[in-house]
Amino acid sequence: MEPILKITDLRVEYRSREDAGADLGVKVAVNGLNLEVRRGEVFGFLGPNGAGKTTTMNVLLGFVNATGGSAELFGVNVREPIARQRIGYLPELTYYYKFLTAEELLRFYGKIFGLASAELEKRIDHVLRLVELEHARKRLIRTYSKGMQQRVGLAQALINDPDLLILDEPTSGLDPLGRMKVREIIQRLRDAGKTVFFSSHELGEVETVCDRVGILHEGRLQVEGRVSELTTRYHTNLEQIFLQIIGYRPNPPATVTCA
Amino acid sequence: MNKIFALASVVLRELYRRKDFYVLFVIVALITLLLGSVNVFNDTQVVRYLKEVCLLLIWIAALVIAVTTAARQIPGERESRTIFPLLAKPVSRAELVLGKFLGCWLACGVALVAFYLFFTLITLAREHSLPLASYFQAFWLHWMMLAVVIAFTLLGSLVFTAPSVNSTVTLILVTGVLLLGRHLNKVAAQLPEPLGLILSPIYFAIPHLELFDVRDLIVHNWKPIAWTAWSLATLYAASYSALFLGSACLVFRRKPVN
Ligand SMILES: Nc1ncnc2c1ncn2[C@@H]1O[C@H](COP(=O)(O)OP(=O)(O)OP(=O)(O)O)[C@@H](O)[C@H]1O
Numbered sequence: 001m002e003p004i005l006k007i008t009d010l011r012v013e014y015r016s017r018e019d020a021g022a023d024l025g026v027k028v029a030v031n032g033l034n035l036e037v038r039r040g041e042v043f044g045f046l047g048p049n050g051a052g053k054t055t056t057m058n059v060l061l062g063f064v065n066a067t068g069g070s071a072e073l074f075g076v077n078v079r080e081p082i083a084r085q086r087i088g089y090l091p092e093l094t095y096y097y098k099f100l101t102a103e104e105l106l107r108f109y110g111k112i113f114g115l116a117s118a119e120l121e122k123r124i125d126h127v128l129r130l131v132e133l134e135h136a137r138k139r140l141i142r143t144y145s146k147g148m149q150q151r152v153g154l155a156q157a158l159i160n161d162p163d164l165l166i167l168d169e170p171t172s173g174l175d176p177l178g179r180m181k182v183r184e185i186i187q188r189l190r191d192a193g194k195t196v197f198f199s200s201h202e203l204g205e206v207e208t209v210c211d212r213v214g215i216l217h218e219g220r221l222q223v224e225g226r227v228s229e230l231t232t233r234y235h236t237n238l239e240q241i242f243l244q245i246i247g248y249r250p251n252p253p254a255t256v257t258c259a
Numbered sequence: 260m261n262k263i264f265a266l267a268s269v270v271l272r273e274l275y276r277r278k279d280f281y282v283l284f285v286i287v288a289l290i291t292l293l294l295g296s297v298n299v300f301n302d303t304q305v306v307r308y309l310k311e312v313c314l315l316l317i318w319i320a321a322l323v324i325a326v327t328t329a330a331r332q333i334p335g336e337r338e339s340r341t342i343f344p345l346l347a348k349p350v351s352r353a354e355l356v357l358g359k360f361l362g363c364w365l366a367c368g369v370a371l372v373a374f375y376l377f378f379t380l381i382t383l384a385r386e387h388s389l390p391l392a393s394y395f396q397a398f399w400l401h402w403m404m405l406a407v408v409i410a411f412t413l414l415g416s417l418v419f420t421a422p423s424v425n426s427t428v429t430l431i432l433v434t435g436v437l438l439l440g441r442h443l444n445k446v447a448a449q450l451p452e453p454l455g456l457i458l459s460p461i462y463f464a465i466p467h468l469e470l471f472d473v474r475d476l477i478v479h480n481w482k483p484i485a486w487t488a489w490s491l492a493t494l495y496a497a498s499y500s501a502l503f504l505g506s507a508c509l510v511f512r513r514k515p516v517n
């Protein structure tokens with residue numbers, strides 16, 4: 001099957017002036033990344049803080065330019081706006097227009113996707129029901145709690161009934177019930193044949209919903225494969241594999257002091 | 260095109276849900292009414308003076324609305340991070356710039372309609388003639404001038420990162436052009452050589468916003484200007500707006516947004 005998301009030899013460097021002193025610091029955020037996600041897969045993109053997950057997604061969405069290599073969605077280079085017609089994206093941290101209501105926000109985004117009004121109204125009802133925000137649909141987003149804002153984010157990511165979802169830490173900031181609901185939504189999307197590419201720090205959740213995972217560390221993909229394959233190969237659970245890959249060694253008991 | 264209208268409607272909605280415009284409108288109205296109630300000059304002079312002050316306030320208020328609204332659009336999207344879900348949709352950066360421009364321009368249009376209606380009411384209370392064509396021309400040229408100012412501010416908002424710096428620089432430049440634009444070539448002729456050489460190309464390159472200032476038409480109830488001149492002025496404003504918007508799109512095209 002042809003991949004829906006394809007990353008080839010991706011390299012991203014950030015030039016930052018703030019870095020230590022006068023020289024122009026170059027920070028390699030992603031280094032020689034190759035990745036394919038096929039139709040209908042749920043792919044968990046893992047890695048410690050600063051591994052380059054968000055940066056990779058930023059390239060996929062055209063926010064940041066690749067220093068080298070290329071990225072394609074549906075076989076179209078990510079620099080073309082049309083590559084984003086069939087995707088839904090949930091950013092890591094985002095605040096939506098506070099002066100709009102959830103309904104108005106979704107209507108605006110639907111128009112950007114070129115949805116016709118009748119269909120758009122149906123989609124708005126559907127996604128608001130899905131994320132359980134119907135009761136607050138006419139309230140200004142300014143008055144929403146953090147979890148509600150995160151759910152608005154999920155609703156806007158689904159407004160165009162996308163074939164590929166790119167979710168950057170979709171469960172961050174949610175309570176246990178909220179997390180479970182997001183997991184359910186992801187599972188329902190998979191059942192509907194959608195492709196989901198998401199990053200997370202919740203390894204338990206990743207284990208339950210993902211078909212495949214990739215672990216990124218210092219901008220490089222360290223391992224990649226089916227969850228079941230990895231756990232058999234390493235004879236341990238995902239969390240231990242993760243810790244092993246990022247080079248964590250538990251301190252020998254003698255050196256741990258509680259002074 | 261629908262995307263551009265959708266973007267513009269968000270700008271409009273933000274403006275009418277904020278309080279800035281209402282505050283400016285009330286200030287302009289209050290000052291004008293206050294001055295109108297003082298009867299120190301003989302009658303025709305009072306009316307003319309009143310109209311002049313009211314128009315000056317309208318010009319200042321409209322300029323402030325145009326510059327501050329346009330200056331905060333794109334930086335505001337970045338700061339509140341709403342630019343991420345937006346640009347993740349099939350919308351090009353050029354469409355974003357155009358949508359923001361259209362929204363700001365229409366918002367200023369609405370504000371101007373309110374201001375000019377107020378002005379008309381004030382004058383109708385004192386005078387009994389209303390040269391509609393002149394009023395329309397004054398309003399229209401004012402609005403076209405604001406298009407140039409908005410386009411320039413949007414370009415500035417992509418060059419300067421801080422919106423306050425951008426607003427200040429733009430307001431100073433625009434005021435400078437409005438007050439001095441006409442005389443820049445004379446100044447250039449008088450200056451010693453290297454300075455004059457620098458100044459005269461500037462005179463030819465800048466948009467002469469002062470050309471759009473036809474307040475005298477409605478202060479003195481003059482006849483409208485020739486419609487060909489009016490059309491040419493409109494075209495002139497459209498060209499400069501297009502130039503600034505085109506540059507804004509170019510600057511924005513390859514700029515990382517994170
Ligand atoms: N705009 C930027 N300028 C300079 N460096 C940046 C920029 N954005 C990210 N980085 C650096 O790139 C690296 C990767 O960051 P990224 O945000 O992709 O990590 P992440 O895997 O998403 O981490 P987290 O789990 O904390 O979200 C980090 O070292 C970060 O400091």
Ligand SMILES: [Mg+2]
Nearest residue numbers: 053054055092
């Ligand atoms: Mg991240």
